[in-house]
Amino acid sequence: MKDLRWRAILIAGVMLVAIVYLLPSLNASLPAWWKETLPNDKIHLGLDLQGGMHLVLEVQADEAVRTTVERLVDEMKDTLRSERIPFRTIKRTKGGDIQVELADAGALDSLRSLVEKQFPILDWVAAATEEGATTVLCRISEKEAARIRDLAVKQALETIRNRIDQFGVSEPDIRPQGEDRILVQLPGVKDPQRAIDLIGKTALLEFKLVAEGVDPNAKSLPPGVRVHPMKRFDPNTGRTFETKIALKDRTLMTGEYITNASVRIDTQYNTPYVALEFDPQGARLFERITGEHVKERLAIVLDGVVYSAPVIQEKIGGGRASITGSFSMEEARDLAIVLRAGALPAPVTILEERTVGPSLGADSIHQGFLSMVVGSVLILLFMAVYYRVSGVIANVALVLNVVLIMAALAAFRATLTLPGIAGIILTIGMAVDANVLIFERIREELRLGKTPRAAVDAGFARATLTILDANITTLIAAVVLFQFGTGPVKGFAVTLSIGIVASLFTAIIVSRLIFDYLLVQRRVRSISI
Structure with a gap:
């Protein structure tokens, strides 16, 4: 009797916890005190059930290395000038090296010393003198290049996560996949193209001077000048x-110093624009740039497109600037989001895109739920007819099994997918299979002439090892599927794993408790099996 009482307390405690976790998914209007003190996580539906987007992005990490090389070229030019080391050209080669052409071969040792001290991430590759010209090749070390690529992927992941958080998607799933890929799942997104544009925009903001007097349509351009597309707005x-x-x-300045970007309305033309605020370092840099280039045109370039190129009338302090253009309110908001979240360290490309509409998701829920109900009803009827009262006991355990599975999905914040529903249906069959094994063993013991209590003890003892063997091997397979599978396969593995543990609990502990209660407490003389 004492053993029965403790087992009953254990089962009651487990079911109470399960109900606490399951209630938020069944009743959305829970009282405030519940949400403050008790779990209120709901069962999350996957993209195939509630609709949304599935994206696999590839980060062009080599572009981050190329950008670093270009930055080093500019830094090296300034450093050589300040150190008074004469040079003719410094440029990036097609292979990604930095090529320095010295004006004086005697400066070779000075250049080498400077590279070792001030540019330690560069390896000295070669130096050659031909026809009076001394050319030096330097290259980013392999270790540094690998670090830049890895950092680019991590920064891209955080930048995309920040953008999506500000975009307002609930319960997004953003995680790395492989070395240079990012998996993005956005449930409930109603405007897929806008989300793609927001995620994929590099958002590299640059401030550059206009090359005055240069015809952009000319066949040849002066050195250090490049043509860019420019958007112009006609207020008329x-x-x-x-x-x-x-x-x-x-590039005089980039958007890395931006601390805030917000949408404002131009009262003159009643059009939105994006107001920028810089951090103290950016404010000082912007003030110095505008002070040195008064009466010159400063272009604001976003992802290679010029949005405005106003004339600097005077030095601009206070760390504020603005991007004007023909933005709609939605475009201005999205631009402010990507600028606040920061630029991607490297471009991203979409390798895989899937969009599931909400109506298809609703149909999937309906069909999946219908199949689960039909399958469960047929199993319940079969067990009740074939095993009679013992079948009813198995049915009680089966219902509790489903409750435990759904509660565990909410407790572990797992995502229920359409393959996950298939996993639940399979688990229901496996749970009944465990009871069938136990009941058949009990029948054998009864045919041997044992008492009902002895038959139940022997039936559970002998069938339990077989049930454990079968379920543990299936559980191992489910864990492997979860570890190495993709989205739909993982959804199946999650519900299958939870279902196996729940079915073992209900088949071995719950069913046994009911039999022991009837035989010990109620002193039943025969078993309806």
Whole structure:
């Protein structure tokens, strides 16, 4: 009797915890005190059930290395000038090396010493003198290049996560996949293209000087000048058209100093624009740039497109600037989001894209739920008819099994997918299979002439090892599927794993408790099996 009481307390405790975790999914209008003190996580539905987007992105990590090399080229130019080391050209080669052409071969040792002290991430590759010209090749070390690639992927992951959080998607799933890929799942997204544009926008903001007097349509351009597309807004017609503009290659400032970006309304034209705020270092840099280039045009370039190129009338302090253009309110908001979240350290490309509509998801829920109900009803009827009262005991355990599975999904914040529903249906069959093994062993013991209590003891003892062997091997397979499978396979593995543990609990502990209660407490003389 004492053993029965403790087992009953254990089962009651487990079921009470399960109900506590399951209630938020069944009743959305729980009282405030519940949400403050008790678990309120609901069962999360996968993309195939509630609709949404599935994206696999590839980070172009080599572009981050190329950008670093270009930055080093500019830094090396400034350093050589300040150290008074004469040079003719410094440029990045097609292979990604830095090529320095010295004006004086005698400066070779000075250059080597400077590279070793101030540019330790560069390896000295070669130096050659031909026809009076001394050329040096330097290259980013393999270790540093690998670090830059790895950092680019990690920064891209955090940047995309920040953008999506500000975009307002509930319960997004963003995680790395392999060395240079990112998996993004956005449940409930109603505008897939807007989400793709927001995620994929590099958002590299640059401030460059306009190359005055240079025709952007000319066949040849001066050194250090490049043509960019420029968006212009005509306030008279309210339309946007695209032209070309020549800019100097050198970037005076980037958007890395931005601390805030917000949408404002231009009262003159009643159009939105994006107001920028810089950190103290960025404010000082912007003030110095505008002070040194008064009466020159400063272009604001976003992802290679010029949005405005105003004339600097005076030194601008306070760390504020603005991006004007023909933005809609939605475009301005999205631009502010990507600028606040930061630029991607490297471009990303979409390798895989799947979109599931909400209506398809609702149909999947309906069909999956219908199949689960039909399968469960047929099993319940079979067990009750074939095993009579013992079948009813198995049915009680089966219902508790489903409750435990759904509660565990909510407790572990797992995602229920359509393959997950298939896993639940399979688990229901496996749970009944365990009871069938036990009941058949009990029948054999009764045919041998044993008493009902002895038959139950022997039936559970002999069938339990077989049930454990079968379920543990299946559990190992489910763990392997979860570890190495993709989204749908993982959903199946999650519910299968939870279901196996729950079915073992209900078949071995719950069913046994009911039999022991009837035989010990109620002193039943025969078993209906």
